[in-house]
Amino acid sequence: MTQIPPPYSRRVAASDDLEVSAYLEIAQGKCGQGSAPDQPADPQREAILVIDFGSQYSRLIARRVRESKVYCEIIEHETPWESVEHLNPRGVILSGGPASVYEPGAPTAPWWVYDKGLPVLGICYGMQVLVHQLGGEVAPSARREFGHAVLHRNTQDEPLFSGLPASMPVWMSHGDRIIAPPPGFETLAYTENSPVAAIGNRRGIAGIQFHPEVVHTPDGKALLDNFVHSVCGCQALWTPANFVAGAIEDIRSKVGDGKVICALSGGVDSAVAATLIHKAVGEQLTCIFVNNGLLRREEPERVLDTFKKHLGVPLVYADASDQFLDALSEVIDPEEKRRVIGEEFIRVFEREAAWLGTANFLAQGTLYPDIIESKTPENKVAAKIKTHHNVGGLPSRMKLKLIEPLRYLFKDEVREVGLELGLAEEVVYRQPFPGPGLAIRVMGEVTKDKLEVLRAADWVVMDEIKANGLYRRLWQSFAVLTNTQTVGVTGDYRTYGHVVAVRAVTSTEAMTADWARLPYQVLARISNRIANEVPGVNRVVFDITSKPPGTIEWE
Ligand code: XMP
Numbered sequence: 001m002t003q004i005p006p007p008y009s010r011r012v013a014a015s016d017d018l019e020v021s022a023y024l025e026i027a028q029g030k031c032g033q034g035s036a037p038d039q040p041a042d043p044q045r046e047a048i049l050v051i052d053f054g055s056q057y058s059r060l061i062a063r064r065v066r067e068s069k070v071y072c073e074i075i076e077h078e079t080p081w082e083s084v085e086h087l088n089p090r091g092v093i094l095s096g097g098p099a100s101v102y103e104p105g106a107p108t109a110p111w112w113v114y115d116k117g118l119p120v121l122g123i124c125y126g127m128q129v130l131v132h133q134l135g136g137e138v139a140p141s142a143r144r145e146f147g148h149a150v151l152h153r154n155t156q157d158e159p160l161f162s163g164l165p166a167s168m169p170v171w172m173s174h175g176d177r178i179i180a181p182p183p184g185f186e187t188l189a190y191t192e193n194s195p196v197a198a199i200g201n202r203r204g205i206a207g208i209q210f211h212p213e214v215v216h217t218p219d220g221k222a223l224l225d226n227f228v229h230s231v232c233g234c235q236a237l238w239t240p241a242n243f244v245a246g247a248i249e250d251i252r253s254k255v256g257d258g259k260v261i262c263a264l265s266g267g268v269d270s271a272v273a274a275t276l277i278h279k280a281v282g283e284q285l286t287c288i289f290v291n292n293g294l295l296r297r298e299e300p301e302r303v304l305d306t307f308k309k310h311l312g313v314p315l316v317y318a319d320a321s322d323q324f325l326d327a328l329s330e331v332i333d334p335e336e337k338r339r340v341i342g343e344e345f346i347r348v349f350e351r352e353a354a355w356l357g358t359a360n361f362l363a364q365g366t367l368y369p370d371i372i373e374s375k376t377p378e379n380k381v382a383a384k385i386k387t388h389h390n391v392g393g394l395p396s397r398m399k400l401k402l403i404e405p406l407r408y409l410f411k412d413e414v415r416e417v418g419l420e421l422g423l424a425e426e427v428v429y430r431q432p433f434p435g436p437g438l439a440i441r442v443m444g445e446v447t448k449d450k451l452e453v454l455r456a457a458d459w460v461v462m463d464e465i466k467a468n469g470l471y472r473r474l475w476q477s478f479a480v481l482t483n484t485q486t487v488g489v490t491g492d493y494r495t496y497g498h499v500v501a502v503r504a505v506t507s508t509e510a511m512t513a514d515w516a517r518l519p520y521q522v523l524a525r526i527s528n529r530i531a532n533e534v535p536g537v538n539r540v541v542f543d544i545t546s547k548p549p550g551t552i553e554w555e
Contacts, residue, residue, distance in 0.1 A: 046234045047087040048072045051079075053097025053107050053125050059372065059511050060213040061093055061123070063410060064221060069236035070228045073408070074372065081112040091119040091204075091232035094126025096211065100140070100176055101125070101132040108133055119204030119231045121160075124174050127199070127207030134182035134205075141193070145172040149191040151198070151210060158188055159230040160198075160206050163222060170197075170210035170217045178209070204231050240413075240420035244276065247405045251280035255361060260403060262363035263349065264289045264315070265435060266303035269365030269406060271427050272418040276405050277363050278313050279421065286314045286359070290348050292341065293321025294437030294446070296462075297455040306427060320348045328439060328446045334555035337446070341436045349400070362400035366407045367414065369509055411509045431476045432510065440555040443483040454481040456534040457500045464526045465504070474516050475507035479530070480543075480554045488538030497538030500530055504542075505552055513547040 048065045052058040052074050065072035075084060092113050099106040108129050113120055122130040128138045151170045153161055170191070178196040181187060188206070189198035200206035206227075212220030228234045255277075262274045264287045277285050287307065291300045300317075307315055327340050349362065406414055411432065418428040434440055438458075442450045457479035465477045480501040488495040502523070507513035527540040543550075 045088045046070060046090045046237055047084075048091050048093060048228055048232065048234065049084055049087070049089050050074045050093045050095055051077050051109055051113070051126070053077060053095050053099065053129070055096035055098075055123075055125065057211060057213050058095040059369070059509075061095060061224075063509070064213050064224050065093070065228055066238055066410070066413065067221070068225045068228050068234075069238045070232075070234040071238040071408075077107045077109060079110065081110070081116070089116075089118060090234050091121070091228065093227075094120065094122040094129055096124035096126060096173070099125060101128045101138050102176075114205070117203070119227070120206070121227050121231075122205075122207035123213070124209060124211060125176075127209055128174075128176055128178065130205060130207050131178050131182055131185075131199070134185075136182035136185065137179040138176050139179050141175055141177045143193060144175045145177075145191070145193045145209075146174075147172065148216065149193065149197075149210065151189050151191050153189045153198075155186070155188055158200060160200065160223060160226050161188070162226050162230055164219050164226075168217075168219045170212075170220070171214050172210050174209060178207075206231075240416040243409075243413075243417055244279075244420050247276050248280040251277055251403065251405060254403060255281050255284060258284065258361055259359040260285045260361040260363050261349065261359045261400070262287045263345070264303065264307055265365070265433070266295070266299060266306070266430075267365070267433050268411075268418055268423075268428055268430050269367060269414055270363075271307070271365075271423060272414050272421065273363050273365040273405050274307075274313060275418070275421045275423060277403070283314065285363070286316060288316045288318060288349065288352050290345060290352075291317070291319045291321055292324040292344070292437060293448075294324060294341070294439045294451070296433070296438065297459045306424075316352055318348055318352050320344070323348070325446065325448060330445060332444050334440055337439050337555070338436050341439060360401060361403045363403045363405070365414075366404045368408050368410055369511060371407060429472050431471070431474065434553055440553050441478065441480045443481065443554065450481055453498060453534060453536050454479060454500075457481065457530050457537060460529045460533060461502055461504075461526055464522055464529070468519070468522050470504075470516075470518070470522070473506070475505050475510065475513060476552055477502075477504040477516070479503070482541075486539045490538065495538045497536050499539045499541060500534070500537050501554070502526055502540060502542050503552070503554070505547070507547070507552070510547075510552060513552050515544045515546055518542070 048070055050058055050061050050065070050072060058074055062072040062074050073087060094109055094113070097107065101108070114134065120130060122128070132138050149170055149172045150167055152167045156166065172191070172194070177194055178199065181196060181199045185199045185201045187196050187198070188200050191197045194209050197209040198207065210217055212223045214220065260277055260281060262270065262277060262285060264270045264274060274285065274287055289300070289303055289307070304315070304317060307313070324341065324344050327344050328337060331337050331340055409417065415428050438451055438454055439446045442454055461477055461479045465471050465474065470477070480503055482499045482501055484499045485496055486499055488497055504516040504518055505513040506516050523542055530537055530540050
């Protein structure tokens, strides 16, 4: 059997040759998505590019394509061909977006999209863009079409719709519509309100007015699968095994005989990053675990135990709790908390790494959503929601080069890679925990006392969630210490105590989330136990906000 060479051997850690200041420019979107443009196209790779016109669903499109085992990257609409050529694009998807193509300054696709002979799929605004650019006509609709519609096909032999029913439910969300397709295009399908709901030409350029990426279009996944495999001719190279092989090769070539330090947080991301790097360069890796005083109860012990047991890499433990809490004193603003924590982390690293002398790489478990969510508003496409300390808050004076083997992965892909690497399920399926830890779950100023109250409440939540077999079904479950106090009664006495909020959400990669419908008896036990077991708390509330409009964390 022929061995397939790792298709993504240079895919990992595009920023790792860069000093951190330059990296920050990438993280802030000033240099595109961070792919090194000077690499030649590799025939063993394949990629689908999503040109992002600002749709809230762009990332969902990327997720769906990757579920079809094809690597997919989101790029900005001004990205030049030279920056993406090395990815060996096999097709382009134009995302939806809020603009109207006939308005001055509306974003369009770069011309290489049409000139390179690649298959193109325009979705919603993306369809209108290609119609507009290729000589068709788009106009405002008399009626906005939003929600469910039924799509009827005009033709039965389109590869894009292969295997799909003649009529199917689809999800619409548009104000503009196609009046006339561009020359050479055929109308493939219609709905009651959109006479031109899908178009295509013989060159594999197609447009669809509906959203195949959302669950409300039940056949949407099959349609995207048709696009990447039948229309674009992609194989299925995006697998955990291929990723691991490529990442190991890449880390070896980057690190050479240098030394790497890796900050373990206890979470799956840094565990997987460390394991990959350890597999690649063995004892050249030293892990550092910083206790920032913002961890959950028994967390430091558990992390040390887990990593000694599972990773067996040299591990330095730095207890810097007091340093962090001092730095956080009187800090209230959530973004400022993140900045302070990010800065203290780097101080501790610099201090602890000093004895390593020759350490020249810092490994981090940064993920693709971290990169996307930390973009600044100037980046036009995705507005900044929160600065994740491992991206936005790094001081630029830091001299270590970054190595981020997971920066193109979504969370569930990281878990699959973790399993591929042989990590234990208890590590791989651990619920995410934010880098700034409990600091962003204590509203207002962070103090030792408040942290103790939160730890005790959080312990109860975790205990009950696990005892009731819910842990793996929830994306995250935790307690928040609000800065509200309320009146209560215990025995015959009036109390004036803290309000604890319980948060439990389901999600696939934290871009959107829904509040979990926890069984009443579980909520009742959590509430009862917190009120009884956590001194100073006399009220428990349950957060029933989805994301959006909320975020998962409270700060
Ligand atoms: P939000 O609260 O933005 O969180 O919906 C999305 C996911 O990211 C985690 N999170 C963070 N992780 N540094 C991190 O490393 C941060 O500053 C940070 N803020 C939120 C959050 O727990 C959730 O999984």
